[in-house]
Amino acid sequence: MIDEEALAPPRGARVPFRASSLLCCLLACATVLMACGRTDAPTTPPSTNGAAATTPTDAGSSKPDVDRAMAHLKALAADIGVRSSTSDGERNAAAYVKTQLEAAGYIATLESFEVDTPIRRTGGIELPDGSITIGTPFGGSLEGEATATVVFGEFGRAPELATVPSRGAVVLVNRGEVLFAEKAHAAQATGAAALVIANNQPGPLNGDLNTTGIIIPVLGVSQEGGQVLRALAGRTVTARSASTRLRGRSQNVFARPSAAPCTAYMGAHYDSVTLGPGAEDNASGVSLLLELARARRTDGVCVVAFGSEEVGLVGSQAFVRTHAVKGAQFMLNFDMVAKLTRPSFIGDKTLADRASAIALTHGLEIPYTASVGTNASSDHASFTGAGVPALMFYAGDDPFIHSGRDSFDNARRDDLARFLDIAAEVLAALTTR
Known part of the structure; x- marks a missing residue:
């Protein structure tokens, strides 16, 4: 799952290792594919949606096996390891996924796309003596700097800013009352050189404006940092906002169970x-996803493994731009499903209600949530934006993610088994004629 605060510094059958010699052959093929280089030329995607929606049909069904899924998890997290955007690890993982889907009877292709995205924002507010820099640029902030005097504008509402000399100033406001974007637009409208938002609780403030058209630097500071800056009202500081960009190529793995048009997605x-x-x-x-695809291969239900999600949903955005997904019946997205903490179904409420009812039959209460939370998202959002009812399966937040502690031992077999069984029943309910 993408954590936008982290950006700020910123959401087929796998063949068991113990198989027969024929199955070992398939694994050898996977190894060869992973060892190969990549082709940077974009793949021309096939048509994925017919003119008229049709009901998916079952192409073969068996009981999903959590031990197969755990073997995939080990291969990806332990054997391949780090799979960061545009890296060899990500390419090796894509080759692995493609091979497993082909072994399950899918027509699988790698679809290359360009990555050019900010991955880390840098900068801050340099205090008058130049000895210390505090704060963090917001997502959506202009890259640049402004050296000007500090003025305090309460909560940054337009009437409040109209009463202070904000033109050409570094305007300090408190968090709360109105959205970050509203504060930014109001400050910009008054001619502010930069906007600084102070947290209203202890700790740093890393955020995203979630708007367009902001052409001034916008930064967040801790509650304590806000107190320091407020004491410097009338003094000159320098506010800087910059970013480090990631450029390269990544790939999605797109798999169809047959030549039939895609009428739904997982x-x-x-x-x-x-x-x-x-x-x-x-x-x-x-x-x-791999084990469900193997056990419940269904004509019309196409499978996509997305690359470069962690740097801004880049893979799923590329997919919905190049495939005619609008009109699809549903999209099921699986993100963080092997460690139950506070599970939820996120996205389309109608789909969530159906899934929640099925989860209850498994003794698990999974409520509906409209979104993952502030500054976080996942690939279902790209499909929602393209007009497809989409649902994310989510086991809940985990303090170990986005760190070295999110290793194979962090996954729980029994929790993954419960989500796998629920997902299989949800898929069956959605594809039953």
Whole structure:
């Protein structure tokens, strides 16, 4: 799952290892594919949606096996390890996923796309003596700097800013009362050189404006930092906002159970952050996806393993731009599904209500939630934006994600088993004629 605060510094059958010689052959093929280089030329995607929606049909069904899913999870998180965007690890994981889907009878292709995205924001507010820099640029902030006097504008509402000399100033406001974006637009409208938002509780403030058209630097500071800046009202500070960009190529794995048009989708991202092997986030989701795809291969239900989710949903955005997904019946997204904490179904409420009822039959209460939370998202959001009813399966937040502690041992077999069984029943309910 993408954590936008982290950006700020910123959401087929796998063949068992113990198989027969024929199955070992398939694994050898996977190894060869992973060892191969990549082709940067974009793949021309096939048509994925017919003119008229048809009901998916069952192409073969068996009981999903959690031990197969755990073997995938080990292969991705332990054997391949870190799978960060545009890295060799990500390419090796894509080759692995493609091979497993082909072994399950899918027509699988790698679809290359360009990555050019900010991955880390840098900067801050340099105090008058130049001895210390505090604060963090917001997502959506202009890259640049402003040296000006500090003025205090309460909560940053337009009437409040109209009463202070904000033109050409570094305007300090408190968090709360109105959205970050509203504060930014109001400050910009008064001619502020930069906007600084102070947290209203202890700790740093890393955020995203979630708006367009902001052409001034916008930064967040801790509650304590806000107190320091307020004491400097009338003094000159320098506010800086910059970012480090990631450029390269990544790939999605797109798989169709047959030549029939795609009328629904299942997906999960297979990449990780650079800091750890991403067992829960999100080897767990793609492992569930692979086993569900193997056990419940259904004509019309296409499978997508997304690359470069962790750097801004880049893979799923590329997919919905190049495939005619609008009109699809549903999209199921699996992200962080092997460590139950506070589970929820996120996205389309109608789909969530159906899934919650099925979860109850498994003794698990999973409520509906409209979104993952502030500054976080996952690939279902790209499909929602394209007009497809989409649902994310989510086991809850985990303090180990986006760190080296999100290793294979962080995943829980029994929790993954419960989500796998629930996902299989949800898929069956959605595809029953």
